């Protein structure tokens with residue numbers, strides 16, 4: 554292998570998602586920079602690769618700048634593999650400062666792509682993927698979380714965040730307050746046995762998690778502000794208003810022409826309201 558840094562993605566749940574190229578590189582590697590060597594050794598063992606004779610260097614966010622010097626010196630002479638505990642390095646994981654330094658010092662960098670939780674979540678969600686904004690982990694403090702959502706709420710893109718099971722309800726409460734009836738989604742346990750992706754308004758997902766305790770790793774997403782077709786409750790409210798004074802046909806026609814909604818979807822929604 555050529556000298557330099559190899560950014561290698563590892564699975565986010567299902568070990569079979571490792572690529573053939575990543576497996577080969579991990580087998581050949583002498584030096585692996587990782588967050589937690591126990592996790593990396595466990596992965597190697599699952600892949601049938603021995604850890605004996607390999608050097609593991611710990612790379613964490615708070616020591617990254619310091620460790621970068623050592624890793625860069627090694628990468629000038631050998632191949633150094635950069636992995637995270639799971640998924641794609643640098644994405645809410647250490648590595649950015651190291652790679653920036655490599656660019657400054659002309660050290661060879663290459664990427665061996667694979668699973669990335671935010672991309673998998675977007676693919677599962679059914680929310681628009683043409684434009685999205687990933688904003689990492691949601692702050693735990695109420696004010697910081699509210700400030701962040703307020704800052705992002707008018708951006709014309711699907712918003713994507715990393716979140717943990719013990720915080721998701723708090724996040725959904727703030728989301729209900731700031732995003733109102735915009736559609737949101739929670740993708741959890743991606744590529745694992747209990748993988749699921751829930752969609753609805755934040756209030757609907759709060760109700761869900763009140764009866765079914767949130768568990769596992771999760772990604773939280775919010776539909777773009779103009780995605781009116783996905784704004785389930787808004788359409789319902791608008792239809793209720795229209796149906797007070799108009800026939801079903803006129804109510805549907807009015808909303809379709811006013812908001813550019815899908816005629817069939819609005820019609821089906823109107824039929825449901827009439828039945829209720």
Ligand code: SAM
Pocket residue numbers: 565566637639640641642643644645646668669670671714715716717740741742743744745770771772
């Ligand atoms: N760098 C990794 C990536 O992008 O794939 C993410 C690392 S970050 C420290 C860990 C967060 O990613 C978790 O808290 C969760 O929000 C998300 N995540 C990781 N694996 C996941 C999975 N299998 N299902 C859902 N979310 C996951």
